[in-house]
Structures are given as structure tokens and as C-alpha cells.
Amino acid sequence: MRDSAPRAVTAICQALEEQIEHGLLQAGHKLPAERKLSDVFATTRITLREALVQLEARGLVYREERRGWFISPPRxxxxxxxxxxxxxxxxxxxxxxxxxxxxxxxxxxxxxxxxxxxxxxxxxxxxxxxxxxxxxxxxxxxxxxxxxxxxxxxxxxxxxxxxxxxxxxxxxxxxxxxxxxxxxxxxxxxxxxxxxxxxxxxxxxxxxxxxxxxxxxxxxxxxxxxxxxxxxxxxxx
Structure with missing residues (x-):
């Protein structure tokens, strides 16, 4: 996934959203550390963080300080x-x-x-x-x-x-x-x-x-x- 940052961000968002929609990543599930996720998607942590922030803004994931990223439960x-x-x-x-x-x-x-x-x-x-x-x-x-x-x-x-x-x-x-x-x-x-x-x-x-x-x-x-x-x-x- 070594590509321009905007396309990489879109691809990461789509991949994680698909996993969430199909129940593979369930509410409350803790995502792997950012370093590991950046390796999975073959991208930089900066690009990965931008994707996570976009998903956070849409209410699909959330972050807690010193704990990491989690899949958001229903509102x-x-x-x-x-x-x-x-x-x-x-x-x-x-x-x-x-x-x-x-x-x-x-x-x-x-x-x-x-x-x-x-x-x-x-x-x-x-x-x-x-x-x-x-x-x-x-x-x-x-x-x-x-x-x-x-x-x-x-x-x-x-x-x-x-x-x-x-x-x-x-x-x-x-x-x-x-x-x-x-x-x-x-x-x-x-x-x-x-x-x-x-x-x-x-x-x-x-x-x-x-x-x-x-x-x-x-x-x-x-x-x-x-x-x-x-x-x-x-x-x-």
C-alpha cells in the first residue's frame, strides 16, 4: 500500500470499515498498536494516524490516552x-x-x-x-x-x-x-x-x-x- 498519502488513507479507512461492518472487529475490540497497524498496511504511522482520526470523526473508532484505539459501540x-x-x-x-x-x-x-x-x-x-x-x-x-x-x-x-x-x-x-x-x-x-x-x-x-x-x-x-x-x-x- 505504498502510495500517495490520500489514497493510502482512503484504503486504510475502507479496509477497517469493512472489517467492522462484517463483525470481524467488534464493539470494544482493541486495535493493534499503531506501529503494528502501520506495518500491516505498509504505510507510515502519520498516514495511519490520519486514517484513524477520520474514522474517529465518523464515530467508528475511538481513542483513550495511554490505552490505544478501540472499535466504537452503538450510540x-x-x-x-x-x-x-x-x-x-x-x-x-x-x-x-x-x-x-x-x-x-x-x-x-x-x-x-x-x-x-x-x-x-x-x-x-x-x-x-x-x-x-x-x-x-x-x-x-x-x-x-x-x-x-x-x-x-x-x-x-x-x-x-x-x-x-x-x-x-x-x-x-x-x-x-x-x-x-x-x-x-x-x-x-x-x-x-x-x-x-x-x-x-x-x-x-x-x-x-x-x-x-x-x-x-x-x-x-x-x-x-x-x-x-x-x-x-x-x-x-
Missing amino acids: LRYDLNARSHFHAMVQAQGRNAHTELLSAQAQPASAAVCGHLGLAPLSRVFSICRRRRIDGRLVLYVEHHLNPAFFPELLEHDLSQPLTELYARQYGIEYGQVRFEVAPTALGAQAAAALKVSAGSPGLRIVRVNRDRQGQVIDCDLEYWRHDAIALVATHG
Whole structure:
């Protein structure tokens, strides 16, 4: 396959895509090291890396720092109209969910969070940072920012559990209206480190501003997803 770089990149992409389509390379399968793959395709590591990056952009493979390249699993269907939490959504699609608590503290809210929650400048909020896996793969880093007025002594609870269930059980609060803001993004240092990818990697940023059944804004979530991990769905009746 010693040919011009563009043709070599195309050929590598086609070969790997064919292997994936026929099930020879299955979801979660770890690809050989780049050096070995470059030998297989008789090309340079630079050309090979360009092909892998193109496949990554299409959601067919993904990379984890210090671990290598893997075949991407199917995307999770993320229904914007569903009143469901991460674990329930993942399990309903026959997959395994896991949440890891990274930090939880009371702190001054950023200007953006004050805006989302309708709080005065420098108001304090409960900030909870977590990362989440689907079938063992890191896919989501999320920052939850809660108005403490609705959740006294929140930090004393197990915050690795679904917050939706904690709200209902401990505070009698259920979600009402939810507003979403969705935009592609380059993952910042904190989100990238949590997801074990390089800073600047492509991602999807979802801002959820949540109200209770009485219409009061109670919290907001800043979600940073791997770009190939979800497919957004919205159904209107």
C-alpha cells in the first residue's frame, strides 16, 4: 500500500470499515498498536494516524490516552423528551451504566451558572462532578449545579446514585419542565482528563436547566459527552 498519502488513507479507512461492518472487529475490540497497524498496511504511522482520526470523526473508532484505539459501540439513544435519568436510560437499552463521583462541594457559582439558575452574583451552589461509563467505556463528564435552597444537607448523601431518585426520596421533588442547549464543543482540560482523552478532542456539550413541578428552577447540568457516544432523539406529539 505504498502510495500517495490520500489514497493510502482512503484504503486504510475502507479496509477497517469493512472489517467492522462484517463483525470481524467488534464493539470494544482493541486495535493493534499503531506501529503494528502501520506495518500491516505498509504505510507510515502519520498516514495511519490520519486514517484513524477520520474514522474517529465518523464515530467508528475511538481513542483513550495511554490505552490505544478501540472499535466504537452503538450510540446511546438520548431522548430529550424522556423524564429519565442516565442509569435508567442506559439499562432500558440493554446496556450497563456506572457513575463515579469525582467531587462534591458548596462553592460560589460561576456567572453562567448564576444565569442558568436565576441566582444573584456570587451565590453559593452545590457543585457535583461525576463521570459515567456505558459498558465500561467512559462517555460522559457532567457537572451538576444545585440551588441549595431546595436541597438542605445534600452533601451528606451518597451522590453516586441517580440524583433524580435522591430528589424524590429525600426532598419530594420531581422534575417538571426541562430546557436543553446542545452544541458541539472541544473538550476542555477538566472534561478531557475525566474522559481520558486529549484536551481539545471533539465532544458534545448539553446544558440542562431543570424546573420542579411548580416551575421553579432547581438545578442545571453541564454534560460533556464523547461525540460518538450518543444520538439525540426528540419526539413531538
